[in-house]
Amino acid sequence: MELCRLTIHELQDKLRAGQTTSAEITASVFRRIDAVEGEVRAYITLMKESALGEAARADAAILRGEMKALTGIPIALKDIFCTKGVRTTCGSRILHNFIPPYDGTVVEKLRAAGAVITGKTNMDEFAMGSSTENSFFGVTRNPWDLMRIPGGSSGGSAAAVAADECIASLGSDTGGSIRQPAALCGVVGLKPTYGRVSRYGLVAFASSLDQIGPFTKDVEDCAIMMNVIAGYDPRESTSVPEDVPDYRAFLGRGIEGWRVGIPKEYFIDGIDPEVEAAIREAIRVVERAGAKCIEVSLPHTDYCVAVYYIVAPAEASSNLARYDGVKYGFRSEDNRDLIDMYKKTRSAGFGEEVKRRIMIGTYALSSGYYDAYYRKASQVRSLIKQDFDQVFAGCDCILTPTSPTPAFKIGEKTDDPMQMYLSDIFTISANLAGIPGISVPCGYTNGGLPIGVQFLAGHFQEGRLLQIASAYERQTGIEKRRPAL
């Protein structure tokens, strides 16, 4: 089998046994990229030359017996992570030429763990979107059906893993941007607890919601990635100095006797029947594994989308103010004066969705409306958190669909922002509450599109999520399919 198809742990076994080299693995990945990237378009920037150099260094390290957590493994990065000396666009024209002078914390950690960085993946501009259609660099296609979107905003990272254009990748999740594309591309995607993985070097969308997490081909790889990226960072004030367990230790432990909450509010009208059927089946799988599924209620679920679309745009309107054409990135030509430069730069530099959200957020924070919107939304957010606290007092984790529908067609929802926003209806609550969530493949539609099941747990219970995800993965018995690229 082509090396690029394997998982991290499978490749590590081969590397350890001397059956392959990082150079071979990396070459395999870039051959695959050459073969399919023209159709998938997962990457904005490829880093082949530096990747081959890193692979050579990894092989030298392996020969010296220095094998670290990700030595020699090709990993892709969403183009939202600052990479020293390598263009970081955030999918936007306004940063189309921006070269950061520093590496973000997760990038440093990946490098320190010996990873080979393959490139920077496509995304919705500033992570605003659920389809990767809002990128200045074009649309990424779902490897399972090239007419369809890969989900978003981390669509490039999800598609790259699904299409074997890397072994694993990193994305960011502000309202579902890891879990939803993971579900739609048939891979594993984890959004950790807010404060678990450092945001330093992650280009901010909504600071109180953004969190970094991995896309992987299986649950074990997810644990391997989490072991590398999790941990306290003194460069981030909201980073939490909580001990990081060995996440691999949670794999294969089983979930005998667990209580799994099924929130009734998550089985709504408008959920795709095939998705609902797959989730009902997932519930049975979990029960077969020895857990007891109980109905629970998260009464403020209805408000999640509304709260999210106040809080996230409000923070974004402020976070994106720095893109003004003064210091870096795109600047418009022929400006009459300073104000004219700001207007032209930002009008031409940002796409429609970003501008829409900047306007919503600016409005929500403006004098006279702050109390009615931002303050009220913050208050309701506390209630949403309380809902979860109450439910987790009585169960080990929660099971829900990840996305109400499988991957939709390119262009299908671009004219209807509200419909697009509803793609994240099941994922937004975890960001608002700051809790971790994981999406694991749980079947296919008749048309062959992947479906994902989401598990949610209390703060810093990523281990528990990996435990149930791995138990589910072992028990489910769904056939391992690959996209027919």
Added chain:
Amino acid sequence: MEYEPVIGLEVHAQLLTDAKIFCGCSAKFGAPPNTHTCPVCLGMPGVLPVLNRKVVEFMMKMALATHCRINGECNFARKNYFYPDLPKGYQISQYAAPPAEQGWIEVEIDGGKKRIGITRIHMEEDAGKLLHDEHNPVSYVDLNRTGVPLIEIVSEPDIRGADEAAAYLRGLHEILVYLEICDGNMEEGSFRCDANISLRPRGTEVFGTRTELKNMNSFRNVQRALEYEIKRQTYILDAGDAVIQETRLWDDTAGVTHSMRSKEEAHDYRYFPDPDLVPIVIDDAWVAAVRDTLPELPLEKRERFVREYQIPAYDAGVLTASRALADYYEEVVRLSGQPKIASNWVMGDVLRFLNEDKREIRACPIAPAALAEMILLIQDGTISGKMAKEVSEAMYRTGKAPRAIIEEKGLIQITDEAALAGTISEIIGKNPAQAAQYRAGKEKVFGFFVGQVMKATGGKASPQVINDLLKKMLAGVG
């Protein structure tokens, strides 16, 4: 009509921390442009702020020194506006929940004392600086100052005149410098002031429409701008017109204020809690620890000097103008035991020398111990007061100890009566006419004899001994 001005002041003081407020860059003034910068203070994509706890401590010092209540919890907020000197497009400041509020300071006005309320003190980051090319339509931005910590001190509208405003500012300035949390340099912008001013008919309570004044970079300019604005508003009100609520800029050269922006053009800063920073919790133990580090403040020190050293209030005021000067004086007193004489020498020669050279007391070549020793040498008659003038000057120029200078210059005072008696009788013998005049009651001639003796001894004779001997001997011969 007679109006009463109602004035409130907002002071921004740059704090003397080593590092900036949210990153590790140096906060020092005067480096080449954009050398004290990093991705964080440059507002690069993806960076995050981490609070420098020293800034909180400096803020707490000022809060305690101005009798503020310190709140147990406060947070940072973003103040959003676009300007090229503000790389993030927002300033991290504090809004809804200030860390300190409801304080006051006491200032001396026309010999009396007045309390001026402090509404709040909060922390924030400074912005950068724009440099405009004089010959080309180009502007440059220097971001060294971006992220330098500031505290903003907002007064109550308790100030009733331009002179009161200046007194309040001097009071705040003195406290900040005493606390060693701000260098107080107004020219370099480490101490800046904006003013809000309105008029109301004297005897009434309701506030009039106010204007906000900016761009006043010295105590004198604050006073001048307020005086101008009082006249301007008086003129408007007397004409039956209404003052427009607006921001006005002081033009130092023309001596007038100009409208900068009206209320309608005012920014909507869209303050909201900064999600990148966590609430700051200040517990009693922290407050107590900071309280323990507070020095004696200027007013307390002034009162103690008057009480303890029995010196006039004026002298105490001069000697406590800075902590370093007060410390210098107190050291001289400790070593000499002569508070009044020490005060005369410090306020007289020492300050005069320093002022002439524009030197700080810290850089004074005369060590307190040397000055004290010189005072003791005057006291024990080794040198005369007049000689001491020469000695102190030499001490200042050379930094040498008084004894060394006295020896070098041969300045030991002649107090030996036997030696002087010979000289005196010789002089009396040479000037019989003058001696006769003196004895005839023309006492002015006495000065002539003193001069002659001094001349003969090269100025080294003790004036006291000369006086006594001359009187005796002039009388004795008769």
